[in-house]
Structure formats: C-alpha cells, structure tokens
Amino acid sequence: MGAFYCAICRQTSFSGKAHIFGKSHQSKLKVVLVKFLEKVKEARRTIKTPQVEKYDCTQHQRRFWCYCCGVEVERDVTDGNLTVLFGGLLEHMATPEHRKGTHAFWWENKADPKLKGKFIVTEEESERFKTEVAKALESFEEKEDELIKQQATLIRAREQHRQEVLQSLTEVFLTSQELSSGNNGGQQKDNNGCPQLIIEKGRQSVVPA
Numbered sequence: 001m002g003a004f005y006c007a008i009c010r011q012t013s014f015s016g017k018a019h020i021f022g023k024s025h026q027s028k029l030k031v032v033l034v035k036f037l038e039k040v041k042e043a044r045r046t047i048k049t050p051q052v053e054k055y056d057c058t059q060h061q062r063r064f065w066c067y068c069c070g071v072e073v074e075r076d077v078t079d080g081n082l083t084v085l086f087g088g089l090l091e092h093m094a095t096p097e098h099r100k101g102t103h104a105f106w107w108e109n110k111a112d113p114k115l116k117g118k119f120i121v122t123e124e125e126s127e128r129f130k131t132e133v134a135k136a137l138e139s140f141e142e143k144e145d146e147l148i149k150q151q152a153t154l155i156r157a158r159e160q161h162r163q164e165v166l167q168s169l170t171e172v173f174l175t176s177q178e179l180s181s182g183n184n185g186g187q188q189k190d191n192n193g194c195p196q197l198i199i200e201k202g203r204q205s206v207v208p209a
C-alpha cells in the first residue's frame with residue numbers, strides 16, 4: 001500500500017484502500033457529496049425553466065469545484081450581455097469527460113452507487129436545456145425591447161411636458177416685458193447708454209438696451 005493524497009480528506013494517507021473504506025473517509029465523502037448534490041439539484045431545476053439575467057460582472061463569476069473531475073468550472077454561462085445561471089455547471093456535467101470522471105471517482109472512493117446518476121446530466125436533459133435556453137433568451141429580449149419602448153414613451157412625454165412649461169414661461173416673460181415697456185414709453189437709457197433698472201410698484205425689471 002503506497003502513500004497517496006486524498007482530495008476528500010485533504011491529507012496524505014499511507015494506508016491505501018483501508019483509508020477509502022475507513023469511517024473517517026466515508027463520512028467526509030458523504031458531507032462532500034451532500035453539499036455538491038445541493039448545487040447540482042439547484043442547477044437541475046433550471047433545465048426546464050432556465051434563468052436568464054442581465055450580465056453583472058460582480059454576480060456572475062461564481063465557480064464550483066467538480067470533485068468528480070478535480071477541476072474548477074464556471075457555474076454560469078454568459079456572452080457578456082446576458083447570463084444563463086447554472087449553464088456552465090449543466091454543460092460540464094453533460095460532457096463525456098465528466099461522465100468518465102464520475103465513474104472513476106465513484107470507483108476510487110467507494111461512494112454510494114445509488115447517488116451516481118444524480119451527478120450526470122444525460123444527453124436528453126442537455127438537449128432539453130438547450131431548447132429551453134433558446135426560448136428563455138428570446139422572451140428575455142422581447143421583455144427588454146418592451147421595457148425600452150416604455151422608457152422611450154416616458155422620455156418623450158417628459159420632454160413634451162418640459163417644452164410646454166418652457167413655452168408658457170416664455171409667454172409670461174414676453175407679456176410682462178410688453179407691459180413694462182408700454183408703461184415706460186419704450187427704451188430708457190442712463191447717461192452712459194446702459195439699460196436702467198426700473199423699479200415700480202415693487203416689481204423689478206431690466207429694460208433691454
């Protein structure tokens with residue numbers, strides 16, 4: 001029995017097979033698989049209803065460690081614009097490499113054979129996921145287009161309102177200007193030819209030069 005590094009227990013063992021069958025290794029293996037299975041179940045739930053979100057660089061760089069293959073894999077799939085949650089995990093679990101890795105992992109660790117199938121995504125599931133993702137992306141884009149249209153309508157309405165307010169303010173200004181120039185017999189300038197400040201009945205206005 002040679003020495004080997006056990007990735008589940010994160011330690012070097014000198015007892016070979018005896019370590020794998022041992023209580024300590026088997027209980028750690030159970031904990032690892034339960035946690036891993038939680039993530040896998042969460043991902044599997046999205047096969048029929050994929051979750052599409054706008055890409056957010058702070059949100060979508062989650063990775064997961066695949067114990068079966070001993071590699072780190074991106075959890076989501078993104079094109080830099082939209083993100084399909086769990087797309088990376090499901091894609092990975094459908095690869096032949098992962099299938100091989102899972103068989104080897106189960107054999108090497110003497111894991112519960114009943115659980116093995118839960119960690120492999122079948123070709124059928126993978127095809128279903130791809131079809132549903134295409135639909136989900138389409139409906140996400142439709143919703144987004146609709147939102148953009150609504151925002152454009154809102155912006156136009158605000159702009160129109162702003163124009164109307166500006167128009168009525170201009171009218172008020174022009175009317176008051178006409179009134180003040182009418183009351184004072186046209187333009188008035190001081191000795192330097194500068195416009196005079198006229199104060200009458202508590203109202204201030206500058207007569208234009």
Ligand SMILES: [Zn+2]
Pocket residue numbers: 006007008009010019020024025
């Ligand atoms: Zn171990």
Ligand SMILES: [Zn+2]
Pocket residue numbers: 066067068069070092093097098101
């Ligand atoms: Zn894997």
